[in-house]
Amino acid sequence: MNKLLDLAKKRKSIRNYKEDDNIELEKILYALRVALEAPSGRNCQPWQFLIIRDKETKKIIRSICEAAEKEFHMKINNEFKEWLKKRGITWRKTFLTEAPYLILVYSNKECPYSIQSTWIAIGYLILALEEQGLASLTYTPSKTIEINKALNIPKKYRLETIIPIGYPAKEKEKEPRMKPSEKIFIDEWGKPLKQ
Numbered sequence: 688m689n690k691l692l693d694l695a696k697k698r699k700s701i702r703n704y705k706e707d708d709n710i711e712l713e714k715i716l717y718a719l720r721v722a723l724e725a726p727s728g729r730n731c732q733p734w735q736f737l738i739i740r741d742k743e744t745k746k747i748i749r750s751i752c753e754a755a756e757k758e759f760h761m762k763i764n765n766e767f768k769e770w771l772k773k774r775g776i777t778w779r780k781t782f783l784t785e786a787p788y789l790i791l792v793y794s795n796k797e798c799p800y801s802i803q804s805t806w807i808a809i810g811y812l813i814l815a816l817e818e819q820g821l822a823s824l825t826y827t828p829s830k831t832i833e834i835n836k837a838l839n840i841p842k843k844y845r846l847e848t849i850i851p852i853g854y855p856a857k858e859k860e861k862e863p864r865m866k867p868s869e870k871i872f873i874d875e876w877g878k879p880l881k882q
């Protein structure tokens with residue numbers, strides 16, 4: 688049985704959540720403990736996780752993000768607009784208030800390879816959430832400074848992502864993946880692994 692492969696295949700980004708679901712904080716803490724085991728440059732462990740469950744704080748985060756998203760959506764090209772439209776993605780970020788929990792993931796700018804290391808931890812985190820039966824999304828807000836100001840985040844931390852966590856409000860298809868032969872070469876660039 689390929690447990691990790693099965694989990695990775697099952698995991699998908701969820702943008703609509705059931706509200707007020709009784710999710711045990713323990714499940715989220717378990718996933719965070721997994722993330723804390725990630726490797727990092729010089730073992731600096733540059734990540735910092737801020738769990739938000741307070742409804743008012745979620746509202747503040749959503750309103751800052753949506754203001755920035757409105758601007759962002761006006762600037763994007765038609766190809767990207769089409770991609771977003773197909774997936775029902777607009778400037779509205781309802782998941783920021785619907786999801787019972789948000790995790791804001793920060794990297795410490797003073798650490799070496801802080802962004803790379805933090806994203807490895809994020810990868811661990813979203814798979815561990817999947818293992819706990821919890822859905823998530825790696826939302827990357829475009830204006831993070833205002834969020835950090837509102838939440839009194841020290842200047843040395845960079846907001847990498849906001850992860851809503853909860854149960855999906857509706858089912859959705861997994862986005863397709865390219866074939867392993869397109870992505871994995873062996874011995875020579877462009878030479879696919881034949882199995």
Ligand SMILES: Cc1cc2nc3c(=O)[nH]c(=O)nc-3n(C[C@H](O)[C@H](O)[C@H](O)COP(=O)(O)O)c2cc1C
Pocket residue numbers: 698699700701702776824825826827828861862
């Ligand atoms: C670095 C990164 C940034 C992302 N930013 C956003 C985002 O801002 N908003 C969003 O809706 N999805 C975001 N996503 C989710 C991707 O759109 C999603 O992972 C991709 O379409 C594949 O779908 P899947 O996760 O369901 O397999 C991001 C994913 C990654 C890894």
